[in-house]
Amino acid sequence: xxxxxxxxxxxxxxxxxxxSYRGAGITAEEEAALDALDAQEREKRRxxxxxxxxEYLVRDAMAQGKFDNLKYxxxxxxxxxxxxxxxxxxxxxxxxxxxxxxxxxxxxLRTEDAGLDAKLDAQYTEQQVRDILQDFNRRVIDARxxxxxxxxxxxxxxxxxxxxxxxxxxxxxxxxxxxxAPEPERSWWKRLWKGAG
Numbered sequence: 001x002x003x004x005x006x007x008x009x010x011x012x013x014x015x016x017x018x019x020s021y022r023g024a025g026i027t028a029e030e031e032a033a034l035d036a037l038d039a040q041e042r043e044k045r046r047x048x049x050x051x052x053x054x055e056y057l058v059r060d061a062m063a064q065g066k067f068d069n070l071k072y073x074x075x076x077x078x079x080x081x082x083x084x085x086x087x088x089x090x091x092x093x094x095x096x097x098x099x100x101x102x103x104x105x106x107x108x109l110r111t112e113d114a115g116l117d118a119k120l121d122a123q124y125t126e127q128q129v130r131d132i133l134q135d136f137n138r139r140v141i142d143a144r145x146x147x148x149x150x151x152x153x154x155x156x157x158x159x160x161x162x163x164x165x166x167x168x169x170x171x172x173x174x175x176x177x178x179x180x181a182p183e184p185e186r187s188w189w190k191r192l193w194k195g196a197g
Contacts, residue, residue: 012037087151104150105143112136113155120167121174129167133160 012033061067072078085091090107093099101108116136123129137157144153 008033105139105146106151106153106155109136109140109143109153109155116158117166117170120163121170123167126164126168129164130160133158133163 012030079088079092087104087107090103094103094107094111113136116132120129120132123132137160140153140155140157143155
């Protein structure tokens with residue numbers, strides 16, 4: 001009898017294929033059996049809850065190995081347990097995508113303020129340092145005046161004279177800490193040339 005049920009199922013599947021074509025003739029018995037199978041399948045799907053469906057999909061993905069070698073597997077999740085920051089998603093996006101120059105002025109100014117000393121240290125003249133600080137202060141003041149919304153501007157302006165003095169002291173420390181280069185040794189060619197003449 002087991003073979004007969006399998007044959008009947010195959011006939012029903014063929015009937016379902018044939019049913020999709022117009023004018024294909026199937027018997028009334030096959031039509032009724034096909035409708036009964038469709039109703040059974042719909043009933044099974046209706047009884048499966050979203051949680052069971054999700055669990056099945058997760059187990060299926062695990063069986064296929066889709067969760068192997070994930071980025072943070074066995075490691076702590078970064079940023080977990082830190083204090084709440086309302087701009088966490090914007091900061092994360094900017095950091096992940098390495099975006100610069102886009103975003104709310106408040107966040108861009110905070111980011112720039114964090115790296116401003118390094119930017120100042122890369123300058124060669126006092127006038128360059130002053131120009132950068134004056135431009136930074138102007139943009140902070142403009143951001144405070146804007147009425148476009150967004151996060152509040154908490155970045156403070158910098159005292160130009162104080163920052164120039166700090167830049168000078170950092171530069172002097174770098175010069176003092178720099179190793180003295182030994183006098184270059186003359187090449188063999190120059191020694192030979194001097195000796196000949």
